[in-house]
Amino acid sequence: MSRRPTLVAAVTAALVLPLVAACVPNDPAQPGASAGAGVLTVTSTADACDVSAAEADSGTVRFAVTNEGDDVTEFYLLGDDGLRVISEVENVGPGLTRDLVVQVKPGTYYTACKPGMVGDGIRAEFTVNDTGVEVGPTGDTADQLAAAEASYVAYVKDQVGSLIAGTEAFAAAYTARDDETAKSLYADTRAHWERVEPVAESFGDLDPLLDLREADVEEGATWSGWHLIEKDLWQPAPDANGGVTYVPLTPEQRDAAAADLVTYTQQLVDEVNSPDFTFEAFQIANGAKELLDEVATGKVTGEEEIWSHTDLWDFQANVDGARVGYEVLADVVEAEDPELADTLATRFEEIDALLAEQGSLEAGFTYYDQLTEEQVKDLAAAVDALSEPLSRLTATVTGA
Structure with missing residues (x-):
């Protein structure tokens, strides 16, 4: 059962990487109005999605997503159209914390929690400020x-x-x-x-x-x-x-x-x-x-x-x-x-x-x-x- 290497080797080209994201461990930051390269906490409940800051500086931003509700939840970072999924963390069970790390360019985004993993979610606008630093690997x-x-x-x-x-x-x-x-x-x-x-x-x-x-x-x-x-x-x-x-x-x-x-x-x-x-x-x-x-x-x-x-x-x-x-x-x-x-x-x-x-x-x-x-x-x-x-x-x- 080794079909995959053939599929991978069959294609080549070049693109540009404008942002990156990952789920990795981190320590929650203190709540505040904005964040630089630190950590933002997200608290998801049945009727709220409380993000500790509504904006951050471009570059690396960490979201520590804690589910304080009774249902499994999800957390999304969406593009400026509110539809395109930039990154997400799924299946966050009650009482659990999962982390999402993103490296984002300046612009307007939306955060969203989906308690019960259904519907459009509880959304809020999220702004990424321009630090003037190139985002992504070199x-x-x-x-x-x-x-x-x-x-x-x-x-x-x-x-x-x-x-x-x-x-x-x-x-x-x-x-x-x-x-x-x-x-x-x-x-x-x-x-x-x-x-x-x-x-x-x-x-x-x-x-x-x-x-x-x-x-x-x-x-x-x-x-x-x-x-x-x-x-x-x-x-x-x-x-x-x-x-x-x-x-x-x-x-x-x-x-x-x-x-x-x-x-x-x-x-x-x-x-x-x-x-x-x-x-x-x-x-x-x-x-x-x-x-x-x-x-x-x-x-x-x-x-x-x-x-x-x-x-x-x-x-x-x-x-x-x-x-x-x-x-x-x-x-x-x-x-x-x-x-x-x-x-x-x-x-x-x-x-x-x-x-x-x-x-x-x-x-x-x-x-x-x-x-x-x-x-x-x-x-x-x-x-x-x-x-x-x-x-x-x-x-x-x-x-x-």
Whole structure:
């Protein structure tokens, strides 16, 4: 299971790194009106997102995010349009603190906490003042990271190209009422999505439009995307549907769901192939960690593909995407922290070996509901073992 190096080696180019971010340990700063190169505290509750300063100087800024509410929360730094995700820290449980480190250029941003991880979040404007100091790496490291960014962008374009082709074939089968063919295409096509999902998240609403689970749909909202169709293909019995008999989508609803899936996927393709699209080194590194978080919170628990039980296909694709993210940055990691590079290589090999015991993307995997408790436990332990060193990736490659 060594497909990733071929994908990474196939692409080259050069970009510019305007900002970097990471999740690393730090000591909280005292609250104040503004921050220079220090630490800002963020306190998230059910109805508040209290940031200790509304502005900071350009360069390195640390956010120490503490969840004092009862629900899991997230913290975002958003661009000036309030949609583009600059960086985020997810799955902050009640009573926990997680840190976000960003190196930001001057400008207007927004902070946002999302208690319960739903909705638009509790937002506030955040200003970064110009210190006149260049933000980001310089010299050989900057060149290496620019090459890494170019490689990753090419990888993403390749994946979304395969995604739209597969999605169109899947949608055609579904609208033709050829459910068996649609089922056979479902997991393989979604693998291309799962490898690059952090890219979709950076474009605002595209991720929920395409990949929202029913349990996360807000009251009154319209549900769309893969999991709406998944449920219609693998129709649940009443006991798996809140005690209610599932009502299949009408032919008109099926056509609309398939059309939306293709339309939103094409929007992703258009965004990625835009001449000004970039995905910067901090986003690649943070995205690798986000993909492992996706595994931990959805795939290894069986909550992502709750009707089809194709979670291990997603699991492998997430690991693939995380590994590509690491490998394009590996030269910098090996120079800065050889021990971390060795650890990451070993952990990726271990998790791939465990997945290989259950199948492959090419031949198919064991369905999640057929796994034993011990197998799930072993997979979860492998995710945990990889997650900790992967959380140090961004800080290592950016020097934050």
